[in-house]
Amino acid sequence: MLTLIIIKLITCIAVFAISLGVAAYATLWERKFSALLQDRVGPDRAGPKGLLQPLADGGKMFFKEEIIPNVSNKFLFILGPSLFMLTALMTGSVIPWGKDFTTAGGSIISFQITDINIGVLYLLGVVSIGVYGIMIGGWASNNKYALLGAIRSSSQMISYEIAMGISVIALVITAGGTLSLREIVGQQDAGYANIVYQPLGFLIFFVCALAETNRAPFDLPECEAELVGGYHTEYSSMKLGLFLFAEYINMFISSAVMSAFYFGGYNFPFAQELYNAIGLQEGSIWISLIGFGAFFTKIIIFICVFMWIRWTLPRFRYDQLMNLGWKILLPLSLLNLAITIGVEFLRGNLQL
Amino acid sequence: MLGFTITQWMFGILSFLAIMFALMVVFSRNPVNSVLYLVLTFFCVAGHYLLLNAQFLAVVHIVVYSGAIMVLFLFVIMLMDLNQEKEPQKTWLNKLIAGVAGGLLLFVFVGSLKGAEQLQLETYGASQIGLVKNLGKVLFSEFLFPFEIVSVLLLAALVGAIMIGKKEIR
Numbered sequence: 001m002l003t004l005i006i007i008k009l010i011t012c013i014a015v016f017a018i019s020l021g022v023a024a025y026a027t028l029w030e031r032k033f034s035a036l037l038q039d040r041v042g043p044d045r046a047g048p049k050g051l052l053q054p055l056a057d058g059g060k061m062f063f064k065e066e067i068i069p070n071v072s073n074k075f076l077f078i079l080g081p082s083l084f085m086l087t088a089l090m091t092g093s094v095i096p097w098g099k100d101f102t103t104a105g106g107s108i109i110s111f112q113i114t115d116i117n118i119g120v121l122y123l124l125g126v127v128s129i130g131v132y133g134i135m136i137g138g139w140a141s142n143n144k145y146a147l148l149g150a151i152r153s154s155s156q157m158i159s160y161e162i163a164m165g166i167s168v169i170a171l172v173i174t175a176g177g178t179l180s181l182r183e184i185v186g187q188q189d190a191g192y193a194n195i196v197y198q199p200l201g202f203l204i205f206f207v208c209a210l211a212e213t214n215r216a217p218f219d220l221p222e223c224e225a226e227l228v229g230g231y232h233t234e235y236s237s238m239k240l241g242l243f244l245f246a247e248y249i250n251m252f253i254s255s256a257v258m259s260a261f262y263f264g265g266y267n268f269p270f271a272q273e274l275y276n277a278i279g280l281q282e283g284s285i286w287i288s289l290i291g292f293g294a295f296f297t298k299i300i301i302f303i304c305v306f307m308w309i310r311w312t313l314p315r316f317r318y319d320q321l322m323n324l325g326w327k328i329l330l331p332l333s334l335l336n337l338a339i340t341i342g343v344e345f346l347r348g349n350l351q352l
Numbered sequence: 353m354l355g356f357t358i359t360q361w362m363f364g365i366l367s368f369l370a371i372m373f374a375l376m377v378v379f380s381r382n383p384v385n386s387v388l389y390l391v392l393t394f395f396c397v398a399g400h401y402l403l404l405n406a407q408f409l410a411v412v413h414i415v416v417y418s419g420a421i422m423v424l425f426l427f428v429i430m431l432m433d434l435n436q437e438k439e440p441q442k443t444w445l446n447k448l449i450a451g452v453a454g455g456l457l458l459f460v461f462v463g464s465l466k467g468a469e470q471l472q473l474e475t476y477g478a479s480q481i482g483l484v485k486n487l488g489k490v491l492f493s494e495f496l497f498p499f500e501i502v503s504v505l506l507l508a509a510l511v512g513a514i515m516i517g518k519k520e521i522r
Contacts, residue, residue, distance in 0.1 A: 073384075116407075117407070117483070117484075118411055121411040121412070121415070122411060127419075128420065129419050131423055132391070135426055136388070139430045154423050154426075
């Protein structure tokens with residue numbers, strides 16, 4: 001029992017540290033990437049090639065003056081960014097980061113904090129309460145721009161959650177009716193990755209993930225041309241830092257979820273052949289680590305795509321955003337669901 | 353610990369929190385705080401569902417009530433910007449009527465509990481009916497008709513809301 005608690009504690013801390021670390025370096029990579037696309041050099045002064053830039057940014061955020069507006073609701077003003085960060089970090093707990101391995105003592109250790117059998121629903125639930133951080137923060141600022149940003153954000157998230165949920169239902173049907181993330185990733189081990197069966201579903205999920213993480217071209221909640229800074233107009237210092245940082249964590253986690261759902265997670269083509277060629281036994285820690293590396297490669301590719309889109313596409317107008325969500329993505333996801341059910345029924349995987 | 357199991361402790365703590373937050377919904381002066389306390393109450397109720405091993409109900413409760421409906425509530429209340437000074441105060445007659453009506457509703461609720469003590473209670477955690485697979489099977493075989501009727505009801509509500517929201521009807 002005690003060893004189990006210690007192992008789980010280590011996994012928790014590892015997932016926490018990796019989420020924060022990846023998010024920190026994603027901020028640097030975003031600046032480097034935009035520099036690449038705009039033919040600039042990007043930040044290169046802090047440390048070799050600018051590698052210490054996230055540290056400098058974080059230090060700057062911590063040491064800046066902290067301003068809490070007089071007219072704001074102080075408790076809710078502080079609660080807003082904390083809640084946003086909390087929900088961003090909570091989603092990492094159900095993602096299977098690698099295969100289980102067996103120690104010399106014969107005990108099985110998994111690369112996942114917890115495998116709850118309603119993992120997919122848990123993810124949707126955490127995403128749905130994630131909007132409270134922005135709403136509370138935006139309202140408590142007592143500033144009309146912040147309030148408008150918060151309301152934009154919440155209506156955008158609620159609208160896109162529906163199409164996202166329906167595309168996930170289609171995925172669950174293809175995956176054999178399981179809601180556990182470990183089983184969804186595991187069943188892609190033997191066959192093809194789910195992207196082969198669910199190309200349309202993936203596209204819908206990807207667009208919805210962009211909207212849910214408030215990334216460009218859906219970053220209307222913080223649209224600086226219209227709303228000064230959106231929901232974080234009144235925030236300064238590390239509270240602003242938490243809002244900005246949580247966005248990168250959300251991006252990391254949604255990349256991980258997309259890799260796990262549609263691209264096989266820690267599986268990769270010809271994995272078994274590779275392990276046989278090197279001579280690794282089933283249950284070896286090296287298999288877990290190689291799988292973890294493959295998973296991470298996919299996540300980093302997704303993060304790059306997120307950034308590529310941000311620096312390529314202009315921002316949507318608000319009515320265009322709502323039209324896309326309700327009039328295009330929702331019918332498309334329903335169509336995708338109907339096709340999936342029909343095909344699975346014809347293949348004999350569903351019974352009446 | 354004091355002769356209670358962990359489940360009983362959890363039940364006690366969750367019930368206490370749920371009742372406390374529910375009281376805070378009524379007593380807090382600021383409507384936004386009321387909504388936030390109501391969200392916390394929903395979380396406590398979801399915790400009760402989890403104790404009953406009804407995982408699906410717990411998560412759907414959070415997704416639907418906390419994640420969607422209460423966000424819309426918050427939305428409306430934030431936009432209306434209610435506060436104590438600007439609100440018209442209720443007369444004592446209104447308060448009396450509300451008190452009597454609420455008391456009668458409580459009476460009906462307590463009355464509906466009559467006979468509940470004879471029901472066979474499932475022990476905590478042992479029931480499997482709340483798992484997604486079992487619930488789905490029951491819902492789509494035994495209770496299919498009521499389930500479909502409810503969906504028609506929701507559709508009617510949806511159409512009604514759109515009709516009210518439309519400015520002019522062509």
